[in-house]
Amino acid sequence: MGALQRVMTGGLAAFLLTGGASLPQAAEQEKPEACPGLIASAPPLVIRAALAQNEVGVTFVGHATFVIETPQGIRIATDYNDSVRPSTPPRIVTMNKAHSTHFSRAPDPEIAHVLRGWNPAGGPADHDLTVGDVRIRNVSTNIRTYGGTTEYDGNSIFVFETAQLCIAHLGHLHHTLTPEHLTKLGRIDVLLVPVDGGYTMETRDMMEVLKSINAPLMVPMHYFNSSTLERFLSAAREHYPVEFSDTASVTISRASLPRQPQVLVLPGR
Template sequence: MRLSTTLGRTVFGLLATLACLTPARAQADEPGCRPEMASQRLPIQRAALAKDEVRLTFVGHATFLIETPGGVKAATDYNDYIRPRETPDIATMNKAHSTHNSRSPDPAIKQVLPGWDPTGKGAAKHDLTLGDMRVRNVPTNIRSYSGSTDFDGNSMFVFEIGDLCIAHLGHLHHPLEPGHLRALGRVDVVLFPVDGSYTLDQEGMIEVLKSVQAKLMIPMHFFGGSSLSRFLARSQDLWPVERRTGAEITISKATLPARPTIIVLPEN
């Protein structure tokens, strides 16, 4: 029995490794494949949120779970490799790599929102309200594999819950223009990539953060911590940094920092 169990674990590990090497996964060419799926994780119990609170959990890579007081859950850049423990009600996705979208989203998800138009007819257009959460998108461009511009291939998704506005910049590849900033509107919390190579370079991302002017800035899309460390070194004279030990943070309008602050969350 012990030999059978060990063999089963070994086979599972080999299959998980091969999943990272299939052609569908290879196109992602980003480090950090994690074959942990939602079905392998047990549900967890969380404290109830007050009517003016929102809970953010950094699941990993570019995926956050956003929870409202009314119980609505949204997962950003939902994909087949890194998923929250709970099935979200809303899943946003982006096109750049397979670690930012899903070929087989959980059928229990009520709204799946691709950040690009799969028909290729133009920009994705989303603006919906589910319970106490409103979700809308602001399209941006990305670089294609050939090096050309894939117009409207990415979306920044904006989540409005009560009087809080949270913007997830997705796989942002270029600086923001005045039209993007007008479309975003007031942003209280911004979730932004800091790798500096697959997405916008770090100096460019600093300029984006200056223009967005969010009180709370949470980095994502960093690999092994080195890119995050480089970004924090570049920005240390601009904004204070708080490192949290837990992947969850509960925020409200009243608890936002008085001045723009970067808060680093570990992966869940």
């Protein structure tokens, strides 16, 4: 078990922040405090025993799907699809449309909220949903079509605000981000990053995205195999320390965020 994973699960490693310390100074100066909103300080209704009020559970199910669990027990699955799913239906799912492994045509009927990262009627998707102790919003981006053209607003970066943390899932991002995108994102604490190196973006372009967002914790996804993952990690190590988790699930709090940006690899499919 790496040092970063120990602090995620126990909050004891000496080289990470303790208490409610702030993010790196550069990130605070460059990013507006758009996240978290008032929902982050709302009193909890029912607290799952395994999570404190300031903790969020993140589990890598596989491909681009994570389950995010809030202190009140709200479960969210990202890029929910028909191939890789959590074992039990979450309350909320987000989806994107670049490939069928990022959306479902038949979501489980037990799911209360299905948030699509594109608008079937055209134009950008526009989500801003609060359920319990989590706020979910999206920032629209573009995708490449199979013919090589641009489909505007075909993807969404979803942002999950809970427990004083802002977690962003890049979805099937196909381009670097503009200042307008970054302003809409605001401060991001945990970034879930596709690192395939081609289907989404080339590694050098994805590294530019990571630098522009400057999240303290970055978690790779969408890497298919170990060689693809290692190609990304080789580039990432030039800028960030890399830790490996023994388990697919970690517990994260604002106090346990790294002092400087780091990459944490969770085992998954």
